[in-house]
Amino acid sequence: MTTRSRSDEATAGRSNDPPVLILTSLAAGEKHGYALLQDIEEFAGVRLGPGTLYGAIGRLEERGLIEAVGDSGRRRPYRLSPAGAEALRVALDGLRAIVDEGSARLARRPAAGRSPTGSPA
């Protein structure tokens, strides 16, 4: 009988959250720390620090969302686990819902130069 958070299922809710970025990067294949940082900077434009990266790696590994490949090594690669792939799907669905809602609201906005009430600005 334990408590579980609603956000536990989705890992994170923001596109720049380190866990989401790491899971997204590992979705393309296994990588070690430095390769992860380079990939994340390339696809998201976010420069994670090494402490932040390994803090998130620790958390993700603890929850079984990623796995270390091999037993030891100073540049140990990580890969996405099946549970990690599912968590990434849930997180992306959440982000997609925000993107869809934001896009719909933007589309409903009055044309430029008009106030929200419809009168000329």
Add this chain to the structure above:
Amino acid sequence: MSPARMAARLLRLYPVSWRVRYGDELETLILDMSGGDRVPWRIRTDVAVAGGRERLRAAGLGGDSPDARVRGGAGLVLWAWALFVVAGAIVQKTSEHWQQVLPAGSHTTATVAFGGLIGVAIAAAALVVAGIALTLPALRRLVRDGGWAQIRRPVTRAVAITAVFIAATIGLVAWAHGLSPRDRQGHDTAYALFATAWALLGAATLGSWTLAATRTAACLTLPGSLLRLEARLATAVAVALGVIAAATAVWWVSVANLAPTALTGSLSNRGSAFVPQLVLAMVLMLVALGLAGGGARRATRALPHLAGDD
């Protein structure tokens, strides 16, 4: 400083268990990112902050899930209460003779404030004891299910420090028995030094049990209803600590106005209202209030995100 040395120094900010698992990899990454030059400040800061966060997690005070935020928040309040106990002991020592030094019938505000702080301190202690007692069934389950290994180190450390403290207390009492009241008030330097070391040991004992409690709490399986209750108890303790700090300040100002020499901790008529021990106690209280406020806020804000009991 060479990058390798800086990386090794930064890694020492992390708990040992974390270093054993990720230390080599993080050290290599820091060196790779530094490219053989000195480690940039951006990286140093990031690693230092992350190391602090891991230390908090290792002490049972960190974590991102709502469950961990409630436990961590309540743990911070517990640490704040422990600091208040230390500050309270200092105030108690400083206030030993204040009523005798004040003019008769002139200390109503001081008396009310002092009585209030004693009453609220007892209430806060009762709330803390209740919060701990509520987790005892979960602790029994943890130990029964083989979880003793997870909490053995902090608990045995606390027991060892307590044993040393008890031995030191017996020695101090025996020593004090053969001294005059004047020598016990600080005129015997060796005794004063031993008494100071004993007081520090007492604070270390309290700290070791607080650490054992927060680390143990992080290992317990607690139902959502109990976590909610713990969050509310933590909030009540934080409020009580605020009242104690305010009452102490009122008492201090009141006594200082009536008789500045009353706060020297002795019957001497020399001294000032700004007794260093009281200043230290107030600083400890303010630091603890910050911790308690932050902890209560963290626990309370996590409540809406807690799922119900499974």
